[in-house]
Amino acid sequence: MIRVLHAGDPEEAHRRLVFLGTAPSDADRLCAVLRPYLLCVPDGRTARILWAYLSGRGVRTAWGGRRLLFSVSSPEQVGRWMEESPEILSALSPVKEAVGRYLKKGFVVDCRGKELRLGGVPRIMGILNVTPDSFSDGGKFVSAETAVSHGLAMAEAGAEIIDVGGESTRPGSVPVPAGEEIARVVPVIRGLSRRTDALLSIDTTKAAVAREAVDAGACMINDTSALAGDPEMAGFAAQSGCAVVLMHRKGTPATMQVAPSYGSLFDEVLDELSERMDAAAKAGIPRERILVDPGIGFGKRLEDNLALHRHLPDLRNLGRPVVFGPSRKAFLGKVTGKEEPAGRMFGTAASVAVSALRGADILRVHDVPEMRDVVRVVAAIREGAEC
Numbered sequence: 001m002i003r004v005l006h007a008g009d010p011e012e013a014h015r016r017l018v019f020l021g022t023a024p025s026d027a028d029r030l031c032a033v034l035r036p037y038l039l040c041v042p043d044g045r046t047a048r049i050l051w052a053y054l055s056g057r058g059v060r061t062a063w064g065g066r067r068l069l070f071s072v073s074s075p076e077q078v079g080r081w082m083e084e085s086p087e088i089l090s091a092l093s094p095v096k097e098a099v100g101r102y103l104k105k106g107f108v109v110d111c112r113g114k115e116l117r118l119g120g121v122p123r124i125m126g127i128l129n130v131t132p133d134s135f136s137d138g139g140k141f142v143s144a145e146t147a148v149s150h151g152l153a154m155a156e157a158g159a160e161i162i163d164v165g166g167e168s169t170r171p172g173s174v175p176v177p178a179g180e181e182i183a184r185v186v187p188v189i190r191g192l193s194r195r196t197d198a199l200l201s202i203d204t205t206k207a208a209v210a211r212e213a214v215d216a217g218a219c220m221i222n223d224t225s226a227l228a229g230d231p232e233m234a235g236f237a238a239q240s241g242c243a244v245v246l247m248h249r250k251g252t253p254a255t256m257q258v259a260p261s262y263g264s265l266f267d268e269v270l271d272e273l274s275e276r277m278d279a280a281a282k283a284g285i286p287r288e289r290i291l292v293d294p295g296i297g298f299g300k301r302l303e304d305n306l307a308l309h310r311h312l313p314d315l316r317n318l319g320r321p322v323v324f325g326p327s328r329k330a331f332l333g334k335v336t337g338k339e340e341p342a343g344r345m346f347g348t349a350a351s352v353a354v355s356a357l358r359g360a361d362i363l364r365v366h367d368v369p370e371m372r373d374v375v376r377v378v379a380a381i382r383e384g385a386e387c
Helices: 010-019 024-032 045-056 075-084 086-103 144-157 178-193 207-216 233-240 265-282 302-310 312-318 330-336 341-357 368-382
Strands: 003-005 037-042 061-063 067-072 107-111 114-118 123-129 161-165 199-203 220-223 243-247 290-293 362-365
Touching: 003 086, 003 312, 010 024, 024 061, 024 067, 037 045, 037 086, 045 061, 045 067, 045 086, 075 086, 086 312, 107 243, 123 144, 123 368, 144 161, 144 178, 144 368, 161 178, 161 220, 178 199, 178 207, 199 207, 207 220, 207 233, 220 233, 233 265, 243 265, 265 290, 265 302, 265 312, 302 312, 302 330, 302 341, 330 341, 341 362, 341 368, 362 368
Parallel strands: 123 161, 123 362, 161 199, 199 220, 220 243, 243 290
Antiparallel strands: 003 037, 037 067, 061 067, 107 114
16 A cells, blocks of 8 residues: 655654665665655556656655655645646555545544544543453453443543453463353443443454444444454444444464564554455445554564554554554563563553554553543643644
């Protein structure tokens, strides 16, 4: 896919260009006249047409691996090129569309008739695991009464979405039968739906579980397999009217942390999420109901998890809201030395602050009141008046 590479300054842009295979001297030339939007076009007919056209106009370009790279000032600049050179409209149109997707920030997501407005202050999604073996809080909320009480407390503390999960997806975990998962989550969702206006999400990869959860009051499906784990899930999600979170995951929970590797993390994450979005749309799910999650900790090395923070704006190339869930995860323990998940709150706060600043629309967290304060401060800084 044609995409905009996030680069906060010429130095960062230079590092990314060299990483992608651009000769340092060519990166120097391109960064010397860097415009706000750095485009990356996969090699092929479109790239070759653009290279000839841009070279003729004196626009600096570079090749990195099998990618054409150049920068533009604005979508309007591309629009002017389209007016001046209609003969290559087929090559310029996807460039303008790519910049438009990257710039899109305001979203209204339909959740079974309830509107979730995103694009300003990031929303908080509270994690409610009703499992005996989740990595952080397994066993704390196995009774429906305790789980409902905790969900209500999270909603009161500022969680606008409560994500209820009945199957652990920690590294090395194995699936549980659908019937057992249903028995865990349905009483909790039903109890919450009667007592809170917070949006209720079901964290599952199974259509049978999603169906029962939606009947109980869920209006969002958070699928860590991006609808690939159950052939019936996409069809059910389409007819349910639910919003759907598609997450990138390399492998399964049982295998995902067994020597994961990437040639180019963001190329692979964007391509695979784009493919899953296309599959969802083909199944009848409107793109306006789709959210994306890069899957931090799901088949990622430490360096991958850190890179997801630095280059989170790259996900804007998909043109959909971004869900980000770093809460208490193992990579934070590797950085801070905190072995127990409950001791990673400050590490989580740092991760939430960076991801909120870099464009996450929804933060999926355990510690709702603390992370709500983090998000509020970040939003105030980001949106403050110039002076």
